[in-house]
Amino acid sequence: MTTKVGVVVFPGSNCEQDVVEAVGTVGGSGELLWHKDTCLGDVDAVVLPGGFAHGDYLRTGAMARFSPIMGAVERFARDGGPVVGICNGFQILTEAQLLPGALYKNRGLKFLCQPAVLRVESMDSVLTRGLTVGDELNIPINHFEGNFICSERVLDQLREKNQIVFTYRDNPNGTTADIAGICNENGNVVGMMPHPERAAHPLLGSTDGALLLKGLVSGD
């Protein structure tokens, strides 16, 4: 059975086709879902892709969380379905409170599009279950608001429950504890600022992102 990955398109999303293409290269099949829909159909996993949902107006992700489809995404996530937020998708997941914390403007107040080296910190997420803690992955970043912040209490919890999925080797944006990606307690909801779909083809310089997406489509 090919894993069907629903990729949600908000107005302003722009990485949806890239995710569909990358999911295809690791043997899954991507399907676009419209933000005004209220059900997810028969998808096995959901990706909230990068971009500028609703123009990022007001605050990144602040309006997207009210798009009609988000009710279905929340139910799917609470039922244990795999939900991955990439970049803007991560921001939306924090706004929707499916993940803790928030994404603040980069230290330096500049947009950053550049390669990054990630360290896998947890194997308890739907993206990293096939990897090993300490693995290093080359996956680029592309954001203005990628500086993860949270309270001390939340940070302690993230550490305790093994919810920090990735850290940066060289912190590019001031993010708390070098965090690049986190998951919920069950590991089925993951948010990450780097773009795995941009590292899924040999001509793009790295195929490390494909390893993560493979984790998503191979299922349990």
Add this chain to the structure above:
Amino acid sequence: MNEPLHRSLGLTDEEAEAIEKLLNRPPNHLELAMYAVMWSEHCSYKSSRLHLRRLPTEAPWVLVGPGENAGVVDVGDGIAAAIRIESHNHPSAIEPYQGAATGVGGILRDIFTMGARPIAVMDSLRFGRPEDPRSRWIAEGVVSGISGYGNAVGVPTVGGETVFDETYSGNPLVNVLCLGLMPADRLVLGQASGEGNLAVLLGASTGRDGIGGVSVLASASFGDEEEEAEKRPSVQVGDPFEEKRLIEACLALLDAGLVVGIQDLGGAGLTCATSETASRGGVGMDVDVAAVPRREPGMAPFEVLTSESQERMLAIVAPDGLDDVLAICDRWDVQASVVGRVTGGGQLRVRDGSSGPSIPASAGRSPVPAFDGPVLGELPAASLHEEAPLYDRPRRRPSDWEAARADTAGNLPPPADVGTDLLSLLSDPSWIYRQYDHMLFCNTVFGPGGDATVLRLKHPASGADTGRGLALTTDGNHHWCAVDPRTGTAMTVAEAVLNLACVGARPLALVNCLNFGNPEHPEVMWQFSEAVDGMAEACEAFGIPVVGGNVSLYNESNGHNIDPTPVIGLLGVIDSLTRVPPGLAWSDGDRVIVLGEGAPELSGSRWAASTAGHKRGRLPELDYEKHRRVAGLVAGLVADDRLSAVHDVSSGGLGVALAEMAVVSDVGFRGARIHDHAELFSEAPSRVVAAVDPELLPEVEEAAAASGVAVTRIGLATGGRFAIKGLLDLELAAIADRWRSPMSGSEDQAQ
């Protein structure tokens, strides 16, 4: 101020007379305003049209040449590429962020107007010296504007160039190129046809921003700062989220076959879009100003007709397709209003339907105006274009031309320390392109920072990988063109050809953005005409068609004309893209060679200009036959994976090329056979630095011999120093430090 109205609108007395003759009556205020924007330099190319005709525009693969919104070429596999470059110099001088942002927005609309999805933006930027706080403010604002708009609208900015030079203080150049792809059978032209068809205005509401932008801003020079502040209301404000939805809605309308013709609203707003679509289709149009959604109350009809509010498109649709059009627009939350109707004859009639009856809205559908309101203005649609003035402005070679040519830079005193001069020419542009999303769409195999950008070519409809690639470069060199606009422009084209060769591509089509000073100065017109001739000559020699262009004149501030700056964008194809091109980074142990040869001529070089302010003499010779051989050889060696690194020799000469290669690879260089500063800094064309695995060196040398290209072994990539025997010896770390300091004094930054 009792200035006649036509003058305050930017029309000359003669032009006003011509309008009266055309109409057989004095024009009213509205009509005069419409002529003023359409007959502006920016819209009519009245000073440049005569010369642009000399450019070669044809080739079997050209689907659409100059004159449309964008040039379109067939790139094979059933895919057509639309490409255009445009300047947004004047708005960016006034309001850097919005000026640059709306420059990106405008060029994107030119591309999706043709039915193509924009897949890449390149920007070619020129600012005053970074030490000058105002120039720095402009540079940072422009970069933020491109980043803020381009990233959010979802089109990657994949490369470009940035130059800092005194000549642009007060008058920056912001040239933006866009490339789009479409299935070759889905080409759309910006024309109206079919009497009774409706003109639907899509996108943003119309406000007072940008009124008279083309005539007031883009077609006049700058004076003092107070005057500039007064022009600020003429700069448009951009909204990338509106544009993103507009792109998706328009491409969906085209996919559904609902559009007869489509045109973006850019300079001259509705006046341009309605008259252009009508005159291209040989029809007329009734336009109801009252039907145009407005952002603010109390706007006069002339304001509605000439506003340059951003993110608007005009689609010509059949009446029975209107419901489907509105449904698609509704899905994307794009406002859509019927504002015009195609008529027979060729008259553009502006009506005011605010008091007249209109068909009532049915089920949320926007009303279709009756087009029976009083006529506010009426003119032949074609007269706004075809009757626009055409000037053969006086041209004059500078009176000191012969003396200037005799004053060679070879006579300048040699540097006290060659290494210091080399360091002064280095800087790293990554602080700029890091702010641009250059990876979106997963096409960018080789992004900013190299000789040319390389993109995977995927089919725009299916997404299927063709296994081939596209290559793009933008190039300009005002130092060369200041010394000799004709040869300098030809050398610019040649450099672009070599940039493509360095990534294994062959050229397909060229677009240009011709940035010059005040055309009313005969020496500026001479520069312009010479540059066009140089471009024509080089394009013919290389078999490259010019498929589009943009002219920006009046780049003058406080009486100072910028150095002539023709910027070109060159699109190429890579027939088999199976590996990442070698790029600039060499490996320890590589042999370093120069392919091609040239005289150690310093005139026109960046060294001469930036260390001594010298912009005279004779440029080194450009031999087209020799250049073709070098480009062909390099492209072949890259395709066959025979080089571990490659970089063309251009601005800054061999010295800068070698230093850049050393610094990006973090491996030093030990060389010889570069005897003096003239050989180090000469920018003689048709030369490439290559780094080669020692085992492959004989093969590479044989290939060069077979192509009739000279090879010089100049050294070895190795260690932590950058040393050339008898000339200089620097720590690689010192070069890296200098290179990485953002906005360091150096002026040229290829992205």
